[in-house]
Amino acid sequence: MTDPAAVADVRSPLSDGEWHRLHPLTPVLRGGLFLVVVLGIVITNLRDRIIGWLFPAVADLERYEADPVDYVVSNNLILLALVAVLAVLLLLLGGFWLSWRFHTLRITGDDVEVRSGILFRTHRRAPLDRVQGVNLTRPMVARLLGAAKLEVVGAGLDSNVKLEYLSTTNAEALRADILRLASGRQLARASDAAGSVPRGRAAVATVSAALTGLIDGAEQPVAEPASVVHIPPGRLIGSRLLSGSTLWLLVVVAAIIVGSVVGTPWVLFTLVPAALGFAAYWFRTITRALRYSIAPTPSGVRITFGLFTTITETLPPGRVHAFEIRQPLLWRGCGWWSIRVNRLSGRSANDAQSQQFADVLPVGTRDDVERVLRLFLPGISAAQWQELVVHGLLGPHDESDPYVTTPRRAWWLRPLSWRRNGVLLTPDAILLRRGLIWRSLVILPLARLQSVALSQGPIGRSQKAATLTGHTVAGQVPGAVGALDRDDAVAVWQQAATAVIAAAASDRSHRWDAAPPADPTPTTIATIDEEEGRA
Template identity: 25%
Template structure:
């Protein structure tokens, strides 16, 4: 059988990688040329200058030569980049002077995203991002490709990672054959633009930005002092809008497909088995309208997803948040009804004692740990009075357990049990429990059922 050949990315890829630099150079050139051109034309009108063809032709020739050089140099980079899909993995090669080959086995792929940056959308191109079990730094970015080619590659990789026994081509043909007959279940309908804008306006980040702008612009501090503040505060506000703009999520088999974005459109495909922890949160001002947000920790995404999102519900009603929780967590509808109301804690197995009021006087009665099942298969943590938060995790997904006693806690007879999870936005700690309760909870969770370890053989890969 002949070896699978590397496929090429789109020829414009090198230029799109450095488009901001090219745009800055072009803007500076146009600005200078325009200023010189206006002065020259004005001189011709006043008779101060005569028409000189040689400098004009030299300028035009220099621009054309620079364009040819850039195109030629980027072709060298383009020729060194390629990707291929074998029977067991996806490979990406790159590098002109030093060669680099990155691989991701199908059984190690955590998620596959389709990313359409602002500049790529203009040319109808897209990038495929493959998240692996090695964390955020191990992601493989394949791009840029024509949009329909990127979508086909995404389907091919998703099918191969879900059914590693089949070849990618077989899986792709089968998925395309049934694609029209699949009844996609929309978990989160498209979020209205009005709700996105309203939720952003009601966020603490936006309020701080507005108050800061008012203080800086209407006080002697002036614009120069306000500029660093705005540079730091505007990106988070924009991030809130961009990652919830026309957000929608649908369930397809055992995979959650989310789509969102204003400037940068992104489509993420998250296998449900890769979701380890879920957190529901209600920001302070959202309590006025009853909105919640749902965040998840996905294996392989880490603390950052380079433009991706860990929120599978940016903003929505409590009923919708609980529907999402039921779909992606180990809790059943009955479990949620009896023990997982995010707004209040009903019957916790463990809660801070009276002595903890000195450490948590505000929300002591809102903190607690609820174990689901006789042999617990899930843990639910509640906390927060003014900003209610609830986190859920399957016990087999807990990586490590830590029992902590600070100096004040030891004096009051308290302890904290820290649930160490895979890297991600969700963290869980049972804070300020009684010392005996903390040790008992630790012993129970230590007896949790752990997943079987897998080993992956190492193989040699060739750059050819």
């Protein structure tokens, strides 16, 4: 067994190795949708009577002749109806109590475990050494009740363990415990203190009182670390209105107008649902990105976003497998960029929440891009950043471009972007540069790459061109660039094979340190501004 004294200083009462119950309101919060549906059915069936109660002067009493309430009153069944309603309420409360009673969690030195179910029991376990991150979600109703839910992100599909619900204070403490234990620092310290004692599952005999200490009252203020990026609401709204969805809306409107002119005028009525659909999409994407913040913490990068439902995720170092810096055409005049990542989220790549978690910077300036990248890649030097910006984001500019690009003979395979299309192998990553209208720079850290592949189709063989692909975990960031010179691509592929092995052997980012990263202050480089001005 792990020495309890060695790890007691890193444990809260909820992570003492014993089984604990969740927040007593968990069944109500989890079954909230069911209750809303039942309430909607009741209101729908009794809407006329409710109107009559509220506005008796306009009530049409003849409508209530077949009403079930009238039937109960006229047959003197009021007492029986009240007993039936009370019985249903008692059954619901009993079911909620049993659901809460059988829903427990345990945090040991090795795993996060959750047991649930009354008739059909479920036992889920997430090994701490496989934790990819911890997400804290506070839906609007749960926030009013001072509750939140934790989601421990595992390393496989559908491997996440959800702890829903906890008080906000306990959720914050439990998240910190999980991340500290997953870092390996505390386990290593306990192993050193125990000497030759075999490492086992930690179980500190500390039992919390008063319903396991999960009822802490209303939500308390949570200390948020200072964000290194601030997105003005005007910039956020403008970025969504200048996104690709706006172009699609213009295309749809043009098609509807043309259809009404050459066809029937009734086509114009489809403008209303189309506009409502796009407005709902814009509203949803804007509210999700409001209250955005990103900051370094001892346990990783902490990202918070959401207006109504607030989501706070903590990405430990070494858990991001790919980065993509993007700039749509309509953003170029404003100098805006966005960053998305590939990470293990425990969800399918097509899942809506997986796409939402991929955006670590919804919209920002070039300085914001540098601040965010330095949180995840703190080892980037000033010279490397200059190369990243001048040749990666804004390039190419001249013959000194270090990227392997599309040869002139194969320009027709990338007619607009063949000069920009390219790949560069650095000591730490593979950089993939694509797009002229929609600029994109993909960063694949060598220590996170699974494999590097070369492929050729019949057209590529005829032009002596090839496609280079860096394989990472599934996500929103594509890891391929095509139409490269075949010989140059083979050289990059051979060098990358050796560099990936060396980087993986020396990588220690999966075990992070207690000290938070340094403040990522952007580097002021005059040559970058000059190159951007020429671009």
